Amino acid sequence: MKRDDSSIVNSQGSLSVSDESIARLLCDDSHVEEAVRLIMKKYGEQLYWHIRRMVVAHDDAEDALQETMINVYKYRSTYSNEYPLSSWLYKIATNESLKLLKNRSGFTLSVDDLGDSLKDSVREEASPNADETLILLQEAIALLPTKQKMVFNLRYYDDKSYEEIHDIVGDSVNTLKTNYHYAVQKIKDYILEHQL
Amino acid sequence: MKEFDLENFSREMPFTMPEHFLDDMTERVVSQIGKQRKQKKERKFVALFAGAASAAAVALLFLHPFAQSGFNIPDYESISQCASVDEVFQTMSADELGLYSMMSNYYGN
Secondary structure, rough: OOOOHHHHHHOOEEEEHHHHHHEEEHOOHHHHHHHHHHHHHHHHHHHHHHHHHOOOOHHHHHHHHHHHHHHHHHOHOOOOOOOHHHHHHHHHHHHHHHHHHHHOOOOOOOOHHHHHHHHHHHHHHHOOOOOHHHHHHHHHHHHOOHHHHHHHHHHOOOOOOOHHHHHHHHOHHHHHHHHHHHHHHHHHHHHHHHOO | OOOOOOOHHHOOOOOOEEEEEEHHHHHHHHHHHHHHHHHHHHHHHHHHHHHHHHHHHHHHHHHHHHHHHOOOOOOOHHHHOOOOOOHHHOOOOOHHHHHHHHHHHHHOO
């Protein structure tokens, strides 16, 4: 296997190694650690923020990201190149975020019942000099039902197409569009209600 | 009222990610994967060793002369306590007598 392509960095300083190369390394036992490093380099930041937007607290995002990467290693044989590598990674990260939230909600509550507690965490976790509008937006997102939150975040922050979101979340494109529409409406209502 | 448009909002987050977080996380994950791989190799070795030991034990059982002959080996201790030697010889089959003779020669009896 050609190994020098794994350290190609483009002029913007980001990693330009192809997903196919990473996937090949991931399936090769002797290069799996190298593949994990490349995934962290290429997708680590995106995955961190995807998780962080779901779980809000940094410590929780840290746990979920670590579990995500361990699962990438454990379940690497389940990856199929029919889907983009990034969709597979986002799917694992989404599952880990939901698992963490489910553990937090316990047996009696659903993940959707965590809205108020997540909203409170937004203000606690926000940087001291953070823009108030950005905090309001995150509070509004925290209060959304989980499915709407996932779809909104993937579309709004990660610029994912509905087809890509379908690969990650699994619902039909029409359902995803409806979820996004409702999410935007609820966010709009919340911000208009709370804006100074 | 001004028209609300989400597109006018910044995509920035009001949170920050600690410095060097991703590098530290990468090292932690790689180290954990290394440990898991090592444990997996050790488990494989133990399973292989246990398999080989079981196979050797089974092979020994089959290769043992008594197991191969399928004879009923007289219990000498109980014989000496319960019956005379002549009585015992009378109840022994031809194969058992052969084995007895072979063992007698071996032990110089």
